[in-house]
Amino acid sequence: MSIISLIIKREFVAKVRNKSFIVMTFLSPLLFVAIIAFIAYLSSMKADTKEIAVHDESGLFVKEFTTKNKEDDAYKYIDLSTTAVSALKDSITKERYEGLLIIPQSNEISDLESKIQFVSNSSPSIVFIEQVQKTVANKITKINLYKANLDTLAIQNAQSKVNISLAKASGEQSVKGVNEIKIAIGGGFGYLIMMFIIIYGNMVMRSVIEEKTNRIIEIIISSVKPFQLMIGKIIGTSLAGILQFFIWAVIGLSIMFAASMFFGVNMGSATKMPPELMSEAQMQITNTAQLYITELWNLPIATILIGFVVYFIGGYFLYSSFYAAIGAAVDNQTDSQQFLIPIIMPLMLSVYVGFFSVINDPHGTVAVVFSMIPLTSPIVMLMRIPFGVPLWQIAISVTLLFATFFAVVWFAAKIYRVGILMYGKKPSWKELYRWLKYTG
Template identity: 60%
Template sequence: MKTLSLIIKREFIAKVRNKSFIVMTFLSPLLFVGMAVLIGFLASMNKDSITQIAIHDEAGYLKNDFKSDKFIKYTDLSAMPFEVAKDTASNSYEGLLYIPKVDSLQQLLDKVEYISEDSPSIEFISDVETVIDSALTSDNLKRLGFDAQKIDEAKANSELKLSKFSGGESLKGLNEIKVAIGGVMGYLIMMFIIIYGNFVMRSVIEEKTNRIIEIIISSVKPFQLMMGKIIGNSLAGILQFLIWVIVGLILMFVAQSFFGLQMGAASVDPAAMEMAQQSANISKLQSYVTEIMNLPIALMVVSFIIYFIGGYFLYSSLYAAIGAAVDSETDSQQFLLPIIMPLMLAVYIGFFTVINDPHGTVATVFSIIPFTSPIVMLMRIPFGVPVWQLILSMVLLFATFTFVVWFASKIYRVGILMYGKKPTWGELFKWLKY
C-alpha cells in the first residue's frame, strides 16, 4: 500500500506541475465563457437584423397574405416589370418571391418561385409554403361552398391534462427534464473517461518511449504501477474539473453582473423578456420546481459519484493496457474504437430509448451492463429505479472493473517492456496466457 501511495503521489504531482495542465486549467474556463458570450452576442445581432424580401405578384393573388414582422419585411415590387424587379431585388434584397400570372389561384400550387443567390433556410421555406397552402385551402373551401371563416372559428385547441394514479398532477415535458438532468451527468462521465483515460495512456507511452519504465518496473509490480497511474491521473483530473467549475461560475457571474453580457443563444431583447414574464404562468413554474425537487436528488448525487469512480476505473484500465501495448499514440488508434463504442452506444440508448420507455427491456438491460451502465442508469434514476436493479448494476460494474484490472494487468505486464513492434489483436490474446 505504501508503494501504491507513492506512485499515486508521483503521478498526481507530475500531472499538476505540467505546464500544459496549468495553462489549460485556467485557460479553458476563459475559452468556454468567452464562447458563450460570443454566441450570445451573435444571437443578439441576428435578432436585430431584418431580412428584406421582395415580392413580385403578377396576378395579385398572394401579395397581401405575406405579413411583415420584426424578423422579415416584405416589399411589394409588383408594379415594376419582372426583369426590373429582379435586378432591383438582386441588389437591395435578400431574395425575390415571384408569383406568376395564372388564370386561377389553384394553378399556383407548384409555380411560386423564390429567387436568391443564397439558399434560404428551411424555416423560411416552410413559412412561405404555409402561406401558400392557407390561401389555396381557403380558395378550395369557397369553391366547394364552405365558409372558411366559420371553419376557422369552429377549430378548437385541446389541452391534455396529465395526472397520476396517486391523485397528484403530472406535468408536460417532465420526462424531457429528467432525461436532460441524467444526460448531463452521463455526458460528464463520458467526457471525463475519454479525456483522462487518454492521459493515462499517454503517460504509459511516454515512459516507454523514454525507457524510464525499465527502472520503475524493477522496483514496483506492474499492477501497482498501473493502478497508481489510474488513481493519480483521476485525482489530477478531479482537481482540474473542480477548478473549471469554480472559475467558470465566477467568470459567468462577473460577465452577467458587471458587464451585462448574456450567455448563449438565450440572449433576447428586454421587451420580449418582459412580455414573456408577464404571460408566464407562475403557478405552473412552481409546479415544475416542486417536481424537480421531488426527484431523488440525494440518490442521484451518490450514484453519480459511484458510477463516476467505477466507470473511470473500468475504462482507464483498458487505456493503460493499450498504452503498454503500443509505442506511440498513432499505433493506439486501432485499439481505441472498441473502448469508445460502448460509451457512444450508451449515449444513444439514453437519449433515444430512456426518454420513451425508461423501464423497458432495452433501457433496463443496458443500465445493468457494466460498460454502458454509468451513463444509461444515471438517465433512468430520475424516473425511479428498483433498488435491486441499482444494486445489481453497481455490483456488476465494480466486479467487471476488478476483472478488467486483472485482464489489463496481464497485457500491461508483458506489453510494458515490448518495443519496436506494433502488436496485433492475436498477440494481445497470447499475452493473456503468460
C-alpha cells in the first residue's frame, strides 16, 4: 500500500508542478469569462438592416410588409411597385438591395399562393422565408374570409387558447418543464464526468507514453508491479484534476460575486415587494417560481450528489485504465488514435441515449439497460436519478461498474506489462489480444 501511495504522490506532485497545469488552472476561468462577455457583446450588437425591394402588382400586400418596418429592424421593405422588374433585378445583381419580392397581378387570389417569387444573389434564411410566407398567407386568409362574408373579428374571438394545469396524484400542484429541468441537472453532471474522463484520461495516457519514451518506465517497473503503477497513476492524476476543478469553482464563484457587487445586482429585491403593490401577473410569476423551487427541493438531491461522486470515481477509473493500457501499447499519441475511437464511442452513445431516451421514458427498457452497462452507466444513470430510480437498480449498476473496472485493470495490467517494454513497433488489435494471453 505504501508503494501505491508513493506513486500517487509522485503523479500528483508532477502534475501540479507542471507549468501548463498551473497556467491553465488560473487562466481557463478568465478565458471562459472573457468568451462569455465577448459573446454577450456580439449578441447585443445591432445587425445591419437589410433592405428588401417589394414589387407588388396586385397592390394587396405591400402595406403588410411596409408596416412591419416598425416591428422588425432586421429587414426594411421598400415599395418599388412602379419600377420595372428588370431594373430591380439589376439592382439585386449590383447588391443595392438584399432581395426582391415579386407579387404578380392575378384575377384569382388563390393563384398567388404559388406565383409569388423572391429573387436574391444568395439563398435567404429559412426564418425569413417563413415570415414572408406567413405574412402573405394571413392576408390571403383575411381576403378569403371577407369574400365568404365571414366575420373575421368573430372568428378571431372564437379561437381558444388552452392552458392545462398539472397536478400530482397526492393533490399537490405541479408545473410544466420539470422533466426538462431534471434532464438538465442529470445531463450537466454527466457532461462533467465525460469531460473529466476525456481531459484527464488523456493525461494518464500521455504520462505513460512520456515515461515509456524516456525509458524511465524500465527503472520504475523493476521495483513496482504494473497493477500498482497503473492504479497510482490513475488516482494521482484524478486528484490533480479534482484540485484543478475545485480551483476553477472557487475562481468562478468569486468572479460571479465580484460581478454582482460591481453591477449592483440584488437577487432578493423582487421578493421584498409588498404583496399589495404587486400586480396579478407578478403574483402569478412569484407563485410559479415558488412551485419550481418546491419541485427542485423534492428531487432526490442526496441521491444525485452521492451518485455523482460514485459514478464520477467509477467512470473515471474505468476509462483511465483503458487510457493507461493504450499509453503502454504505443510510442506516441499519433499511434493512439486508432485505439481512442472505441473509448470515445460509448461516451457519445451515453449522451445520445440520455437526451433522446431518458427524457422521453426514464424508466423504459432502453434507459434502464444502458444505465446498467458499465461503459454507459456513469452518464445515463445520472440522467435517470433525478426522475427517481429504485435503489436496487443503482446498487446493481454501481456493482457492475466497479467490477468491470477491476476486470479492465487486470486485463490492462497484462497489456501494460508487455507494452511498456515494446518500442518502435505500432501494435495492432491482434497483437493486443496476444499480449492478454501472455503469461510469462
